[in-house]
Amino acid sequence: MKPAATALQTAEDSTDTGAQQIRDAIRDAIVERRLSPGTKLSESDVGNLFNVSRTLARAALQALSYEGLVSVEKNRGAFVAYPSPDEARQIFAARRLVEPGILREAAARITPSQIQHLKQLLIAEGRLMGERGQMARRAEIKASGDFHLTLAAISGNAIMQRFMDELVARSSLVIALYGQSTISSCGHSEHGDIVAAIERNDLDEACRLMLHHIAHIEADLDLRERKSVGLKEAFEG
Amino acid sequence: MKPAATALQTAEDSTDTGAQQIRDAIRDAIVERRLSPGTKLSESDVGNLFNVSRTLARAALQALSYEGLVSVEKNRGAFVAYPSPDEARQIFAARRLVEPGILREAAARITPSQIQHLKQLLIAEGRLMGERGQMARRAEIKASGDFHLTLAAISGNAIMQRFMDELVARSSLVIALYGQSTISSCGHSEHGDIVAAIERNDLDEACRLMLHHIAHIEADLDLRERKSVGLKEAFEG
DNA sequence: GTGCAAAATATCGTATACAATTTAGCCGTC
DNA sequence: GACGGCTAAATTGTATACGATATTTTGCAC
Numbered sequence: 376m377k378p379a380a381t382a383l384q385t386a387e388d389s390t391d392t393g394a395q396q397i398r399d400a401i402r403d404a405i406v407e408r409r410l411s412p413g414t415k416l417s418e419s420d421v422g423n424l425f426n427v428s429r430t431l432a433r434a435a436l437q438a439l440s441y442e443g444l445v446s447v448e449k450n451r452g453a454f455v456a457y458p459s460p461d462e463a464r465q466i467f468a469a470r471r472l473v474e475p476g477i478l479r480e481a482a483a484r485i486t487p488s489q490i491q492h493l494k495q496l497l498i499a500e501g502r503l504m505g506e507r508g509q510m511a512r513r514a515e516i517k518a519s520g521d522f523h524l525t526l527a528a529i530s531g532n533a534i535m536q537r538f539m540d541e542l543v544a545r546s547s548l549v550i551a552l553y554g555q556s557t558i559s560s561c562g563h564s565e566h567g568d569i570v571a572a573i574e575r576n577d578l579d580e581a582c583r584l585m586l587h588h589i590a591h592i593e594a595d596l597d598l599r600e601r602k603s604v605g606l607k608e609a610f611e612g
Numbered sequence: 613m614k615p616a617a618t619a620l621q622t623a624e625d626s627t628d629t630g631a632q633q634i635r636d637a638i639r640d641a642i643v644e645r646r647l648s649p650g651t652k653l654s655e656s657d658v659g660n661l662f663n664v665s666r667t668l669a670r671a672a673l674q675a676l677s678y679e680g681l682v683s684v685e686k687n688r689g690a691f692v693a694y695p696s697p698d699e700a701r702q703i704f705a706a707r708r709l710v711e712p713g714i715l716r717e718a719a720a721r722i723t724p725s726q727i728q729h730l731k732q733l734l735i736a737e738g739r740l741m742g743e744r745g746q747m748a749r750r751a752e753i754k755a756s757g758d759f760h761l762t763l764a765a766i767s768g769n770a771i772m773q774r775f776m777d778e779l780v781a782r783s784s785l786v787i788a789l790y791g792q793s794t795i796s797s798c799g800h801s802e803h804g805d806i807v808a809a810i811e812r813n814d815l816d817e818a819c820r821l822m823l824h825h826i827a828h829i830e831a832d833l834d835l836r837e838r839k840s841v842g843l844k845e846a847f848e849g
Numbered sequence: 850g851t852g853c854a855a856a857a858t859a860t861c862g863t864a865t866a867c868a869a870t871t872t873a874g875c876c877g878t879c
Numbered sequence: 880g881a882c883g884g885c886t887a888a889a890t891t892g893t894a895t896a897c898g899a900t901a902t903t904t905t906g907c908a909c
């Protein structure tokens with residue numbers, strides 16, 4: 376009897392179950408705003424959409440509930456999370472709390488090729504910034520998150536990386552709900568400034584910029600509501 | 613059609629499902645060391661133990677997997693997490709990263725009655741410290757975690773609180789695995805020092821003490837393995 | 850006795866079925 | 880017309896059933 380294997384990579388070795396795929400698909404749909412906050416995600420509907428049984432649909436929804444992207448209410452069903460303004464503030468407070476530390480860790484370990492990778496992300500982000508249309512906006516939100524996620528990956532701490540995964544996804548939800556889209560472009564240059572500060576090894580300045588960046592995103596939120604688009608339309612057609 | 617209710621308290625309103633109870637029971641068993649790392653938790657066995665079907669047992673195990681307390685391997689089964697030394701280092705690195713920030717937030721919001729509550733925790737912890745026996749040791753580990761958890765609760769950020777929940781639980785697992793029990797008592801006085809620093813509003817010192825405290829715990833780890841005790845014995849008799 | 854192959858066993862992955870709860874519609878009464 | 884209760888439909892909670900995969904055991908040859 377082997378003692379539970381390596382246990383270093385918890386469960387990310389491969390897509391161990393079909394529920395993972397459904398979870399990822401729904402998560403992408405949420406993060407990319409194809410599913411609006413508050414949309415009901417009935418187990419039957421989800422199962423039918425992906426041609427699986429309710430068992431897998433339920434597992435996927437429960438997993439998303441752990442990540443804070445859907446909220447399941449007892450005997451009532453699952454809904455795309457509808458973060459309250461207070462919840463939004465907590466999300467960004469958490470990011471202000473952890474991202475400077477992650478940045479310092481990442482800067483201490485970063486390699487030239489990783490810096491190059493970050494710069495490529497910046498370029499892709501800038502390209503998206505120039506484009507118009509809802510699709511470009513979605514991609515821009517995702518790209519903006521990828522920058523922070525890559526930093527977390529570079530830090531080498533899998534636990535913080537997973538936490539940032541959650542925070543970024545929920546941030547996307549908050550931005551989709553409350554953000555005024557016109558201003559998200561300024562975040563790009565701030566990303567560039569951070570990379571520059573890392574490159575010249577000015578960590579204090581990099582952290583300062585990071586905090587400013589997060590505060591800046593948070594400052595650009597209003598409380599307008601957006602109407603849901605429905606489940607089927609988000610995946611079909 | 614209501615828009616998904618408040619969504620502030622995500623799912624903690626009440627025990628919405630029997631799986632939650634099983635999850636909590638198993639988590640307590642893990643944190644209190646009644647279940648040793650590496651112990652196999654077959655879905656059938658868990659279900660039989662709690663007199664529920666495999667469905668609920670599976671849901672509970674999956675939830676614990678998300679918290680990092682058990683690792684599920686495809687087509688092989690679930691095991692109590694067996695954190696590697698590297699994983700242990702990451703857990704404590706994460707705590708060093710977030711706990712000073714949580715401490716600052718908590719100190720900014722703390723009320724006299726909450727300070728009193730913290731002191732009561734310290735007293736209870738001290739009482740446990742004096743006692744002998746495995747049971748007292750378990751309670752001491754739990755109490756030590758409660759101090760950090762209470763701080764997170766005071767900080768008022770539910771997201772960070774949940775993250776600390778996970779970190780503390782996994783820390784208990786690491787301590788149970790690698791810790792040399794004789795030294796955990798010194799952590800108590802350090803807790804007291806931190807509270808004292810908070811009370812006189814010396815936040816820099818409090819953070820310094822917190823970092824020292826975490827580093828101290830981490831320094832007292834060796835790599836000895838401990839044998840599992842088996843599933844049934846942990847719950848029965 | 851050792852090593853390999855194949856059946857047997859155990860366990861997980863998924864689907865389906867039934868029970869319990871909530872929600873919506875309907876009707877009657879005030 | 881509004882409100883309260885009752886029935887019916889829909890949805891979730893849980894259990895069971897069946898198929899797939901991994902592990903162990905058995906058997907045989909060497």
